[in-house]
Amino acid sequence: MLIDARTLPTGETIETEICIVSAGPAGNTLAREFTSADFRVCLLESGGLEFDPNTHRDRLGRQKVKLHWCGNDIDIHTIKRSQDILKEEIARSGIGQLEIDRDGNQPELIHPGTHHHMGTTRMHDDPTQGVVDRNCQVHGISNLFIAGSSVFPTGGYANPTLSIVALAIRLADHLKKLMTSQAV
Template identity: 50%
Template structure:
């Protein structure tokens, strides 16, 4: 998503921006110990999503640099991020870059991005976080292959429905149109990016293998996380989620565990 310098400074300086319809584009704001660190995110207004019948979606804006996907630079990123977490900076960080040898110049670019992001940005790429439509053909099964302990290995069958792909494409089209209208930039979609939807790279938490549903034919547990057809077997975790959504599941898992604990106390206490 190419954009001019003033737009990039705006995206990195503000904790919220607006799209053409006047709706707020949600941003996620996190902090390091040294300074606030802004992660800009894009999504659609709830009413627009409902009207278009689109699945949940959001995208993180990742700054683009020349050579950023090389293996050596990726390794250097991890080192520099570790230094940042340990509150090491200045001379120590520069020494770490010098130790990288000929990759030092590119790595120094990354370090400068951490310190002064708007001065080096030329474009962003969108990291899509997509809610896949629940798909019965997506399953976790036992394989005929055995592990070193003689137990069946796991075989994952991951399927994306046509609705999931269509929903993502429609959402991207809307975002691109809004970015163009507001003058924030131009969204360029490459064909190879679309094929990547079938190969998730991150935020691929395990969910839905014992999904919740009132009908035993449609799910494994009921609304109280009790396995259908049993009296004393309960499951708590993201496996009971009816849908994966498009956000990290930990807070929901914790809330669900507390809810189940309260329910079990009532059951045991009579």
């Protein structure tokens, strides 16, 4: 089982047999290998993990890790900045006013019901840094394309649905051009 820590509620603790920290493309490949061997694997970009003497051991007798998912300073800054930009744009457009209720507290990083899997097939021009190129084509495979939030290198604060739709339309246009040029 593959667990993407970004999909867990903030502060949730889980037990896993393998934890890959700062995964990236190589970590994703490694995670797939472990999950195919029936290990519970967790991908973690930030946060922490610890070996807890009270946790169970895996089938090889190794202690399972205890994972504490939490956001980092960049996540919090990104959320606050996104809120501020939205507030400014709503006011500028004359639609109305947006009040952001922070009360000096940090924004919620993950609100239940807002989990979106992102970053598992990241987009990057360099095949060592990502799975697909800027046209959503899998590096090294001429007829395989991926469109969805998994190609986003990072997640934003808002639901990614409109960005996914825009990406899919962009890919459809690209594929149409490819097919037209190959038919000639």
